[in-house]
Amino acid sequence: MTNRHFQKQLAERFGATVRCDEPMSRHTSLKVGGTADLYAIPKSLDELETLIGYCREHGIEYMIVGGGTNLLVKDSGIRGMIIVLTHCLNKIVQDQSRIRAMAGVKTAALCRFAIKNSLNGMNFALGIPGTVGGAICMNAGTASGAMGDRLESLTVLLSSGERQLLKRQDLDISYRKLSWQNKLFGKDVLILEGSFMLEPADAKMLEQQAHEILNRRHQSQPTRFPSAGCFFKNPDGASAGQLIDLAGFKGKCLGGAQVSEKHANFIINRGSACADDILALAKMIQEKVHNTFDILLEPEVKIVG
Ligand SMILES: Cc1cc2nc3c(=O)[nH]c(=O)nc-3n(C[C@H](O)[C@H](O)[C@H](O)COP(=O)(O)OP(=O)(O)OC[C@H]3O[C@@H](n4cnc5c(N)ncnc54)[C@H](O)[C@@H]3O)c2cc1C
Structure with a gap:
């Protein structure tokens, strides 16, 4: 081809x-x-x-x-x-306490839309970059919530070209992962739209909360350099960042890639990194953490190509 x-x-x-x-x-x-x-x-x-x-x-x-x-x-x-999908699936609508957002809408725009319409439940996602489709697919979230918590239904496009409405009970939602009960769907399911059930709240209070959440993120995460957020998933009952830090990797460089000084679970591109630098650094981290703590870190970042 x-x-x-x-x-x-x-x-x-x-x-x-x-x-x-x-x-x-x-x-x-x-x-x-x-x-x-x-x-x-x-x-x-x-x-x-x-x-x-x-x-x-x-x-x-x-x-x-x-x-x-x-x-x-x-x-x-x-x-x-x-x-x-950002040019074709970019509509967002409110229906009482429900918001329907198409997959190409920015996650930040969904959070802002919820605040503007005095709806509580999306603030946890403030500061998560990317789109609603990607956030649903990853069940993106933080310690205070994840996309799956508020997801009521999904409209998807199957590789056969058929559109389907999937209710919550048709989905398998777990930590940074969303999949379908129907295994016949295969890997090429395209998320077109998500419907989120929220609850009424005072917009001023939500705005104040948003301000605090974004401030906290800014203080704890390296925002000056390119990254993909947390590189590894947190293993059961532990923090990947803490394990990487304890293994002595904070600040460690390989080629143009570096383990952030600010947050050890962020691998940043200092400007000249290639994918191989990042992969090699991630492998070193995995091996050291495995040898030291007998824990195998699993990438949260999707490695493709
Ligand atoms: C600075 C920074 C901070 C971050 N903080 C967080 C955080 O706090 N919490 C968190 O969970 N993540 C975080 N992330 C990671 C990332 O932003 C989230 O996972 C985000 O939701 C991914 O959205 P995206 O649109 O960029 O997805 P992409 O990276 O484009 O795609 C991710 C996966 O979703 C699939 N996908 C995307 N759209 C669709 C669709 N419509 N249908 C089917 N599959 C689709 C892709 O094929 C891919 O497998 C952070 C990243 C950065 C750079």
Whole structure:
């Protein structure tokens, strides 16, 4: 599928919607990674569905990217198509205490929308970058809540092209993970929209809380350098950051990658890192923590390519 002739044909059919050989370092918060063969930004739901149909017909593998804030793309890049939803799935609506947000809406915009409409329940997600689709997929959250807590239902697009409404009971929601009860769905389920059940509250109080949450984040996290947030999941009953710190890795550099001095579970790009630097540093951390504490840290960041 990767041959030039085919890429050209596809670009001719979809025009500026599809780019070839797009550097993923431009589209991920870590700012590393090789090129994607094809990079598509559909402008409408119709165009998105046509693209998915085209991929199915031609056996092209595709992957959805939201904000790219939880992704480490390898230096070898991505064979197949990256599909970005921010231009086609960006509506957000309120229905009493419920908010329906499409997958391409920024998570920050969902939090702000909830505050503006005096609805409580999304403040935990303030400061989490990326999109609603990515946040649902990752069950993103903090110590005070996660996306799955408020999720009432999801509308998804299956690789067959069929749309489905999934109720909460159709989902498996766990720590930084969301999957489907129906295992026949496979891996290519595209989240189109999430519906969140919130509760009425005083907007001023929510605004004050938001201010405190964002301040706390700013103090505890390295915001000056590119990263993908916490690199590893917290193991049961322990903090990955604390284990990495105790293993002596705070501030440790490898090539252009560094374990943040401010938060040991953040691997930052000092400016010149490649994906291999970050992967090699992550492997060193895993080995040392495993040898020292007999705990195997599992990446929270999705490593793709
Ligand atoms: C500075 C910083 C702070 C962070 N803090 C937190 C935090 O406090 N808590 C936390 O949980 N995370 C945190 N993260 C990680 C990240 O921001 C979250 O996981 C975020 O929700 C990912 O959203 P995204 O749109 O960027 O997803 P992406 O990184 O683009 O994608 C993540 C995964 O979701 C899939 N995906 C995305 N959209 C869809 C869709 N519509 N349908 C199907 N699959 C989809 C992708 O294929 C990929 O597998 C942080 C990251 C950074 C850089």
